[in-house]
Amino acid sequence: MAEQKIDWRAIVYNGKVDILDEYAGRDALLEKLTSTFLDAVEKLESKAARAAVAAEGLRSLHKHFPPHKVAKLEAMVRTQMRDDLYFWAQQVGRETIGLEDPFYVDMLIVLRIHYPFLVARESEVPEEPPYDWEERIRLGIAALRNPKILANQVSRRIRKRGKIAEHKIAYDPKSYHGELPTLARAHGAHIDTWYGHSFDGFNVWLSIDGVNTDNTVILYPELFGHRVDYDPRSMYLAEGTKIPKPTKVDLKPGQLLLFNPEMLHGTQVNISDETRVALTVRINPKVPRFNDDAPFNAEHWYASTDLAKRRYTHVSVFPANEYQGDPSIAQEAVPPGTLPRVTVENAESGDTVLCSAAELDQAGQVAVDLGKRKLLLVKDENCIRAFNRLCPHRGIDLADGHVDGQEAFCPGHGIAFSLSDGKSTCAALHLRKLEVIERDGQIVLPGKRGAAPVEEAALADG
Numbered sequence: 001m002a003e004q005k006i007d008w009r010a011i012v013y014n015g016k017v018d019i020l021d022e023y024a025g026r027d028a029l030l031e032k033l034t035s036t037f038l039d040a041v042e043k044l045e046s047k048a049a050r051a052a053v054a055a056e057g058l059r060s061l062h063k064h065f066p067p068h069k070v071a072k073l074e075a076m077v078r079t080q081m082r083d084d085l086y087f088w089a090q091q092v093g094r095e096t097i098g099l100e101d102p103f104y105v106d107m108l109i110v111l112r113i114h115y116p117f118l119v120a121r122e123s124e125v126p127e128e129p130p131y132d133w134e135e136r137i138r139l140g141i142a143a144l145r146n147p148k149i150l151a152n153q154v155s156r157r158i159r160k161r162g163k164i165a166e167h168k169i170a171y172d173p174k175s176y177h178g179e180l181p182t183l184a185r186a187h188g189a190h191i192d193t194w195y196g197h198s199f200d201g202f203n204v205w206l207s208i209d210g211v212n213t214d215n216t217v218i219l220y221p222e223l224f225g226h227r228v229d230y231d232p233r234s235m236y237l238a239e240g241t242k243i244p245k246p247t248k249v250d251l252k253p254g255q256l257l258l259f260n261p262e263m264l265h266g267t268q269v270n271i272s273d274e275t276r277v278a279l280t281v282r283i284n285p286k287v288p289r290f291n292d293d294a295p296f297n298a299e300h301w302y303a304s305t306d307l308a309k310r311r312y313t314h315v316s317v318f319p320a321n322e323y324q325g326d327p328s329i330a331q332e333a334v335p336p337g338t339l340p341r342v343t344v345e346n347a348e349s350g351d352t353v354l355c356s357a358a359e360l361d362q363a364g365q366v367a368v369d370l371g372k373r374k375l376l377l378v379k380d381e382n383c384i385r386a387f388n389r390l391c392p393h394r395g396i397d398l399a400d401g402h403v404d405g406q407e408a409f410c411p412g413h414g415i416a417f418s419l420s421d422g423k424s425t426c427a428a429l430h431l432r433k434l435e436v437i438e439r440d441g442q443i444v445l446p447g448k449r450g451a452a453p454v455e456e457a458a459l460a461d462g
């Protein structure tokens with residue numbers, strides 16, 4: 001296996017993003033992951049489903065495997081692969097990234113299967129995966145060896161409860177996910193430390209059967225080192241935080257993406273017609289440190305020296321209140337956006353002036369707030385268009401994302417909407433167009449007796 005040492009400090013401290021074709025243990029890991037997936041598909045569904053997925057790849061899973069069993073499939077593969085993944089993460093840390101002992105591998109492994117949105121949206125209630133006794137027992141044995149684990153379990157519960165009462169923690173999963181079925185959920189743009197992951201680490205993100213720009217992880221490298229404000233209840237960006245064009249990495253099967261998850265990132269809601277199968281492990285080059293005001297903290301880790309000896313019941317614990325940390329680099333404020341914003345007060349039912357034609361001419365795009373209606377006006381050549389600018393996926397305001405002459409990128413989960421017709425790659429997710437006119441140097445929304453009224457976009461989860 002080719003070894004590839006990388007400049008890990010540039011990833012952790014400068015926000016560099018690396019994509020690796022070769023890394024330690026690659027072929028053995030991918031082979032085992034594929035056969036474990038196929039075995040689980042056969043066990044949970046049928047031999048025929050296995051044969052079909054084997055022939056067409058994991059990206060075809062949604063065609064052959066029912067959505068309500070996906071949570072069980074994820075759990076089964078994770079249980080089967082857990083120790084291989086820990087060991088492999090340690091190999092990557094040592095041989096590929098070039099870290100020195102001791103470095104740490106998070107006990108948390110996330111395996112994610114994302115079905116295409118249109119399939120996921122129709123999915124039934126997921127079958128509950130079995131309770132993970134094996135991990136509990138392992139942690140129990142680890143606690144006998146390291147009594148700090150148990151003491152921390154108890155004290156953490158009390159601590160977090162106290163912080164919820166003090167309003168330091170306001171996370172509400174419902175505000176985050178809305179009513180979308182589990183399989184249709186996607187992570188909004190975020191920084192992992194908001195949730196309680198450690199500072200100064202790597203996200204080791206494996207694209208198991210390839211990802212494309214319509215179902216990948218999305219990154220915002222330009223914002224690395226900036227303080228991004230967020231709403232602690234919904235975990236979405238604070239209103240008015242303008243973010244740049246998302247970087248959507250296209251990854252081949254087996255490619256590995258490395259980035260510091262203190263970089264703003266999120267999930268491109270899967271508007272492709274392929275299943276996306278990815279997994280992440282997290283590595284810290286040194287003792288992990290945390291934001292103790294986060295709703296969860298990933299406090300259980302394996303030391304590289306233990307994993308090298310395959311000692312999976314030796315677990316290190318780093319209580320977030322003792323191991324508090326700071327962002328990897330100094331935080332500058334996010335630069336303000338350039339999209340002009342206009343608020344129209346007292347809009348009446350007749351014709352409404354939205355902005356001056358000169359303003360739209362000059363800027364090319366203007367965001368207009370008209371009471372609850374949020375509009376985006378766009379001018380190209382001699383054509384003026386107006387759209388409802390709340391994203392039809394989860395209602396996020398497109399004015400906070402990148403808008404250029406051709407497209408508006410949702411700051412929620414990355415969908416690119418064409419500004420010629422409001423469409424995206426997904427037939428069910430498009431911006432509603434409104435009719436506006438230019439009259440006497442002003443852009444006017446005709447009232448009831450004029451052109452068609454605003455059609456409110458139906459939210460995908462509403």
Ligand SMILES: O=C(O)CCC(=O)C(=O)O
Nearest residue numbers: 187216217266267268280
């Ligand atoms: O897999 C994704 O799309 C998002 C990944 C993510 O947020 C993470 O691994 O921290």
Ligand code: FES
Nearest residue numbers: 391394410412413
């Ligand atoms: S892509 Fe999800 S809210 Fe816009």
Ligand SMILES: [Fe+2]
Nearest residue numbers: 191192261265
């Ligand atoms: Fe994340």
